[in-house]
Amino acid sequence: MTARVGIVLFPGSNRDIDALNALRVAGAEPVVLWHESVDLEGVSAILIPGGFAYGDYLRAGVIARFSPVMRAVASFAEAGGPVLGICNGFQVLAEARLVPGALLRNRGLRFVCREVALLPEHLDTPFTREVGARRPLRMPVAHGEGCYYADDATLDALERDGGVLWRYANPDGSVAGPDDPGNPNGSLCGIAGVRNAAGNVAGLMPHPETAVEAILGSDDGLGIIRSLVVSAAEYAATGAVSGTSTRTLAGGAA
Amino acid sequence: MTAHTPEVPLHIALGLNDVELDAIREKLGREPNGLELAMFSVMWSEHCSYKSSRPLLRTLPTKGRDVVAGVGEQAGVIAIGDGLAVAFKIESHNHPSAVEPYQGAATGVGGILRDIFAMGARPIAVLDALRFGDPSDARTRHLVDGVVRGVGGYGNCVGVPTVGGELVFDPSYQGNPLVNVMAIGLLEEGMLTHASGDGPGNLVVLYGSATGRDGIGGASVLASATFGDQDPSKRPSVQVGDPFAEKLLIEATLELIARKLVVSIQDLGAAGITCATCETADRGGTGMLVDLDAIPRREPGLEPFEVMISESQERMVAIVEPVQWEAVREVCRRWELPVAIIGRVTAEPDVVVLTTPDGSGALDAAGRPVVGAVELARIPAPALASEAIIFNRESRPPARRRPAPAPGSAAPLVDALPLRGQDPAAVLAALLGSPNLSSRRPVFEQYDHNVQANTVEGPGRGAAVLRIKGTKKALVATTDGNASVSQADPWLGAALSVAEASRNVSITGARPLGVTNCLNYGDPTRPEAFWALAEGVRGLADACVALGLPVTGGNVSLYNEAPGSAIAPTPEIGIVGLLDDVSTRVGPAFRADGNTVMLVGLPGGGLAGSEYARLAGAALEDGPPAIDLELEARLQAFVREAIARGLVESCQDVSGGGLAVAIAEMCIWGGRGAQLRLGVGDSPAVALFGESPSRLVCEVVPRHVPAFGLLALHHGIHTDALGTTGGPRLVIELTGEGATGAAEERGSRIADALEAVVDDLRHVWEHGLPRALGWEGDDDSDGAALPGLEVAG
Structure with missing residues (x-):
């Protein structure tokens, strides 16, 4: 059976087009979830796409977290369902405290759209299980507020418990620290994406959903999208997703 | 602009000359009132009327086998097979960007996008051609920074990728930067929508942002002297873009068109409601009753002329059959956009502006003026639009000029x-x-x-390439303008611009489909500047004929002169091409x-x-x-x-x-x-x-x-x-x-x-x-x- 994956649509979402395309390429059935609705229409995974939800005039993601659909998303996450937020979706999840940390203005204070190399940290999570090998993945970033920040205790907990899923890589394959050329926004510890303590909610700034076909310059993002789709199928069949737990991160994490 | 005082007549203060005033009297058969003069002044501006350039533009080749909408529409549309079509157009936002670079550039992007989705096309790409003075100059740096942030701030938020363009520095742009923005949209041919006010009795519906005091040209003059008191709060403000509202406007408009809830749609740009109503009526051979009271306002105390010529951004006018009104309202509610019936289409071809003393609404439910309604203006729609005044300007080549040598002849070399x-x-x-x-x-x-996941080749390496999902096809797009050569020989500069843009498309393997152009020239009342424009148009036409390219639309920006200097004549050419199989791209x-x-x-x-x-x-x-x-x-x-x-x-x-x-x-x-x-x-x-x-x-x-x-x-x-x-x-x-x-x-x-x-x-x-x-x-x-x-x- 084709996995049904929800795409949350806020007024101002714009990478929903990319997400729709990527889920189709990955063999899933995309279901658009309107921001005013609390009905998740029986989806077995949720993707929160990029864009500027509600215009993001105040701070990225800060209004979206109060929308009706986010209440439903929080319940879905609480029940163990897989949720992936990309770019603005990551910002929304961070504002909703469904994943630890915050996304600050880029260190360069300018919007940045370029290809980055993304190093997956673990290959056994709901969001990386189909990635295949621990090699740098090429895909674009496109954001003005993507500088990952968390306090020391949260960072320590993330590092200890394997909460960092993806880091930016330098051209030589090493992790890109805040000042390195491979780090587009000054993110601490090169962090490009994290998961929550239970492991079923993740956010990342780069756009795997825009890098799913060779004609677009890279299909390195397909493994991440496919991971979500496989996890959705598993969740639909068993009510749980492997690679997740109920472990709680120590420190200030969600 | 000159202030309107007892010594300076109102029409002069509004930028109309005596010849134009006489023409207005003739068209109306009477003296115009102040509101009517204001409406004429914006509609007969160079920007809206093309009064200097229209005789020249008529010489351009516009026919093409696959052209389904061309010059005179909000954007050109060309069929590309598979039931699909591409809409594209380029437009300038030079003067606003010189004053306020961020908002000038941002609203430039917003305006051209509305032209595209008003045709029923989803915007899929923006290209921006930018020209500035000396890059080491502090003011230039301020302008570059603001314009770049403005283009990005708007385009990034609405989710339309900026895939190409130009950035050129030349001293001639020191006092007058150029911001030309081209947008491209993709549509199913069945979505094609014309801005034509058909069907007397149909509703005139305004949706999108509320109307404020933005971008009112010459309005301060009016406000201070004729229509109101001396309240300084009535100063016009710059146009301010709201890309989030635009994003909602895109989605709502495409939904309205896809569900066939509207007869036609026009965006509001220059000259605001005046332009949208009179152009729509003129194309439909109809007229309109406009209920001033019904127009949603951003602030109290707006004068009628301010409402009628405001250039508040992110607004659209739709012509709607009465039975579809509830469905239209629901779509706008869903996208959280204010919507109002502001008038009716009439058989009689006049645009009539009505109000009531208490602002309670000048039209009844059936669209008839209520008892006590006051008629503020009545102008035949064609007089403001297709039959606007035309000037045949004097043209004279500059005294010192060396034309290019004939092809193949020996040329003196500067070595x-x-x-x-x-x-x-x-x-x-x-x-x-x-x-x-x-x-x-x-x-x-x-x-x-790369948002929308179509970008095969983005900015930086020649023409942009955008695949079309669900097909093997791709669109190829570029902007090119040769101002340096135009300065020596405006015919040659324009011909070279077309040739280069077309060449940049051809070298990917794509077939160029058509041309949109933004003609940035000087003061047309100066014979030398008008000659440069005329020669530029001639070069554009000659090159398009030679290369078999139809011109499907564009924009003319004149008066690009700062005190003591004029820009190099700058014909900015946008071309879209089609690759039948994107995998063959080079x-x-x-x-x-x-x-x-x-x-x-x-x-x-x-x-x-x-x-x-x-x-x-x-x-x-x-x-x-x-x-x-x-x-x-x-x-x-x-x-x-x-x-x-x-x-x-x-x-x-x-x-x-x-x-x-x-x-x-x-x-x-x-x-x-x-x-x-x-x-x-x-x-x-x-x-x-x-x-x-x-x-x-x-x-x-x-x-x-x-x-x-x-x-x-x-x-x-x-x-x-x-x-x-x-x-x-x-x-x-x-x-x-x-x-x-x-x-x-x-x-x-x-x-x-x-x-x-x-x-x-x-x-x-x-x-x-x-x-x-x-x-x-x-x-x-x-x-x-x-x-x-x-x-x-």
Whole structure:
């Protein structure tokens, strides 16, 4: 059976087009979830796409977290369902405290759209299980507020418990620290994406959903999208997703 | 603008002259009132009426087999098969950007996007052509920073990728920058919607943002003297863009059209509600009753003329059958957009503005004026739109002028550089690092260029390529404008602009479909400036006819003059092409070692208007290179066929910086060098850095060289094998009497050569722009990578 994956649509979402395309390429059935609705229409995974939800005039993601659909998303996450937020979706999840940390203005204070190399940290999570090998993945970033920040205790907990899923890589394959050329926004510890303590909610700034076909310059993002789709199928069949737990991160994490 | 005082008549204060006032009286058969004068003043502005340029624009070729909407529509639309069509248009936002760069550029993007989705097309790309003065000047830097942030701030938020454009620095733009924005949309042919006010009795519906006091030209004059008190709060404000509202407007509009809830749609741009109502009525051969009371306002106390000519952004007017009103309202509610019925379509072809003393609504539920309704204005719709005044301006060539030599004739050469003994590699590096030729990455990285997942080739390397989902097809788009040559010869500059834009599309393998143009010229009441415009239009027309390209729309921006200076005449050309199979696309980067580098076409004389001449500080008016349009058409047909036959690995045209820069870019982008030999005749500068048109560099697999050469012969195109790709260096051995002797002086074994390490050239190319603009974040402290790069002169 084709996995049904929800795409949350806020007024101002714009990478929903990319997400729709990527889920189709990955063999899933995309279901658009309107921001005013609390009905998740029986989806077995949720993707929160990029864009500027509600215009993001105040701070990225800060209004979206109060929308009706986010209440439903929080319940879905609480029940163990897989949720992936990309770019603005990551910002929304961070504002909703469904994943630890915050996304600050880029260190360069300018919007940045370029290809980055993304190093997956673990290959056994709901969001990386189909990635295949621990090699740098090429895909674009496109954001003005993507500088990952968390306090020391949260960072320590993330590092200890394997909460960092993806880091930016330098051209030589090493992790890109805040000042390195491979780090587009000054993110601490090169962090490009994290998961929550239970492991079923993740956010990342780069756009795997825009890098799913060779004609677009890279299909390195397909493994991440496919991971979500496989996890959705598993969740639909068993009510749980492997690679997740109920472990709680120590420190200030969600 | 002159203030309206007892001594200055109102029409003068509004920018209308006595001739125009008489014409208005004649059209109305009476004296106009103040509101009517205000409506005429905005509709008869150059921007809305094309009153100076319309006689010229009528000479442009507009017919094409696949053109389904053309000149006079909000955007041109061309069918591309599979039931799909592409909508595209370019427009200027020069003057607002000079005043307030961020909002000027942002609202420029917003305005052109509305033209696209008003046709029923989803916007899929933006290209922005930007021109500024001296990059080291503080004000220029302020303008560049603001405009770039504005383009990005708007485009990134609405989710339309910025995939290309231009960034040019020239002293002539010092007081008057140019911001031209092109947008492209994709639609199913069934979605095509015309802005025509059909069906008397239908509703005039305004949706989107509320109306405020934004961008009211000349309004302060009116407010202070005629229509109200002296309240300083009535000062007009600049137009402010709200990309979030625009995003909602896109989605709502496309939903309204897809569900067939509207008869027609027009966006509100210049001249606001006045323009949208009178143009829509005029196209439909109808009129409109406009209920001023029903228009949602952003603030209290707006005067009727302010409501009617406000340029508040993110608004649309739809013509709606009464039975669809509830459904329309529901769509707007869902997208959280204010919506109101502001009038009715009438059979009588007048635009009538009504109000009531208490503002309670001037039309009843059936669309009839209520008892006590006051008629504020009544103007025949054609008088404001299709029958607006036209001026046949005086045209006179400037006294000092040297036209380009005829194609093929001997031209005097300006051969100041390289001087004997000067390393041509140093000149090449200086060109690659110059403000106009260096990498534009620091700018385009601030634009989202891949949202919507269509971008096959983004900004920075020639034409943009966008795949069309669900098909094998792709659209190819570019903007090009040659102002430097236009300054010496406006016919030639416009023809070169069209040729280059078309060539940039053809060298990907795509077939150019049509042309949109933004004509940025000076004050049309100056005969010399009007002559430049007339010559530019003639060059545009000639080139389009020669290349078989219909002009589907565009925009004219006149009065681009700052105190004491006028811009170089700037014809900005946008072209969209179609690739039937995106997998056959050819890019501009050398792909493999050991391939043959072919030069296609013959050089012509003349360095005037070239980047080389700019660098050398050479005089401009000496012989710009001519163009043979018939040859250009054959060249482009040849390269398209060669690509279709799979004979071309990569291809780049020779343009800014000449052959050496074209080859250097192919090396930089391909990450490999080349070993070449070039006959330089008696002028290495012309051979290496001349910008004569109708030339290409093609990378060809050795076994395909004979077939490539034969095909060229068949098309009557000259080719030369220059050498082979590969290695870390670009070496161009120079042969002929004019060789420079530079390498000899360096002690090289090669007698005369341009020789540089590709990585060094890349370094110079990448750091040129941030250095020129003094942008922070360019932490490159080692200066120019190659020693001795400073160019004399």
